[in-house]
Amino acid sequence: MAVKEYYEDAEPQQNPWVQTPLRESYALSEAAGCRIFLKLENLQPSGSFKSRGIGNYILRRLEELPHGSRPHIFASSGGNAGLAAVHSARALNLLCTVVVPTATAPLMVAKLRAAGAYEVIQYGAAWKDADTYLREHVMPYAQTSTIYCPPFDHPDIWQGNSTLMHEIAAQLPGASAPDVLICSVGGGGLINGICQAMDSLSIGDQTTILAMETAGAESLHAALKAKELITLPKITSQATSLGCARVTSDTLRYAQRENVRSVVLPDAEAAMGCWRLADDERIMVELACGINVALCYDGRLEKALGRPVKPEDKVVVVLCGGSNVTSQMLCAWRNEYAYIEEETEERRRKSDSALGSETGSIKGEDVGMDCVPSEYTKPMVIEGIEVGCVECS
Ligand SMILES: Cc1ncc(COP(=O)(O)O)c(C=O)c1O
Numbered sequence: 001m002a003v004k005e006y007y008e009d010a011e012p013q014q015n016p017w018v019q020t021p022l023r024e025s026y027a028l029s030e031a032a033g034c035r036i037f038l039k040l041e042n043l044q045p046s047g048s049f050k051s052r053g054i055g056n057y058i059l060r061r062l063e064e065l066p067h068g069s070r071p072h073i074f075a076s077s078g079g080n081a082g083l084a085a086v087h088s089a090r091a092l093n094l095l096c097t098v099v100v101p102t103a104t105a106p107l108m109v110a111k112l113r114a115a116g117a118y119e120v121i122q123y124g125a126a127w128k129d130a131d132t133y134l135r136e137h138v139m140p141y142a143q144t145s146t147i148y149c150p151p152f153d154h155p156d157i158w159q160g161n162s163t164l165m166h167e168i169a170a171q172l173p174g175a176s177a178p179d180v181l182i183c184s185v186g187g188g189g190l191i192n193g194i195c196q197a198m199d200s201l202s203i204g205d206q207t208t209i210l211a212m213e214t215a216g217a218e219s220l221h222a223a224l225k226a227k228e229l230i231t232l233p234k235i236t237s238q239a240t241s242l243g244c245a246r247v248t249s250d251t252l253r254y255a256q257r258e259n260v261r262s263v264v265l266p267d268a269e270a271a272m273g274c275w276r277l278a279d280d281e282r283i284m285v286e287l288a289c290g291i292n293v294a295l296c297y298d299g300r301l302e303k304a305l306g307r308p309v310k311p312e313d314k315v316v317v318v319l320c321g322g323s324n325v326t327s328q329m330l331c332a333w334r335n336e337y338a339y340i341e342e343e344t345e346e347r348r349r350k351s352d353s354a355l356g357s358e359t360g361s362i363k364g365e366d367v368g369m370d371c372v373p374s375e376y377t378k379p380m381v382i383e384g385i386e387v388g389c390v391e392c393s
Pocket of ligand 1: 320
């Protein structure tokens with residue numbers, strides 16, 4: 001049988017997501033001074049962990065319809081959630097239409113089309129406008145039954161995301177709990193799933209979760225500070241996948257736990273995480289994921305944890321993935337934010353000459369991170385917009 005015929009005849013895959021590897025990164029471990037494990041969610045069919053949550057949501061909705069129904073899927077995210085909806089629909093042999101705001105990057109529109117979207121409609125200035133248009137002017141005219149797909153705010157999405165943490169717990173050496181888990185927060189669907197799984201595995205008190213946001217998309221940070229949900233007036237970060245103005249109420253509740261620390265870094269550091277991951281591990285991810293990787297470099301992890309890291313610490317970085325990246329974007333970020341590496345190099349030179357040695361591992365204080373809180377002060381911001389450090393303020 002010809003290859004083309006084989007693919008045309010192939011049965012659609014039944015699960016819209018896959019189990020991903022958990023791989024120890026020696027390069028990142030060397031940089032961070034502890035054992036770094038990468039949960040490779042960039043290998044999901046849609047390119048991000050969103051395949052899990054959106055995939056599970058669609059499966060649950062299908063169960064509610066008469067057996068054999070072939071509903072049309074509708075989504076309004078121009079980002080990774082939209083891509084996950086299209087990929088999931090395809091895996092289940094269904095059609096998917098996506099409405100995205102006009103500001104959606106042509107790259108993402110092209111990826112939605114290439115993934116096999118039935119139709120991609122661009123409408124409205126912001127996600128809300130696109131979403132309203134989808135619900136009021138597109139879905140009512142569908143000829144078949146329909147499934148509306150939200151991007152993050154639904155318990156079935158969190159349940160799908162929780163599979164990621166169950167896998168990690170089974171994959172870590174000794175099937176143990178990680179000492180630290182690093183994951184980014186947009187609307188909060190990912191961290192909700194992770195915390196749910198930790199609760200059901202009873203490992204919540206063994207693992208410190210670093211909840212990462214970029215400056216200009218720090219809706220969780222703002223909520224923690226205010227001790228209530230806050231709607232950000234504007235998103236100014238380039239990490240648009242994290243650009244959700246308000247987190248879910250469950251996200252705030254989980255993040256108020258003792259084992260969760262909120263960390264905000266500037267876009268420049270998220271970008272640095274992306275280009276260094278590409279160099280060190282040959283993996284391309286978008287800013288929403290690079291923010292997690294950035295913590296592995298130049299003493300940032302110690303600063304975020306507020307304690308020295310130990311070589312035996314097992315740190316899991318959720319490599320959530322994301323399709324909003326090209327080799328050209330990586331180069332542009334590297335040019336625009338080159339000062340990040342220059343500053344680190346400058347600090348390294350200073351510390352080397354102070355020590356009278358030619359090389360040396362970088363300690364938190366050497367990289368200008370002398371504001372490590374003596375206790376859990378939440379939320380904390382490492383660099384950039386604010387430093388809520390008791391000892392320095
Ligand atoms: C690559 C990536 N990482 C992290 C997030 C944040 O996920 P959540 O909105 O579930 O917090 C998103 C959201 O779109 C994403 O696409």
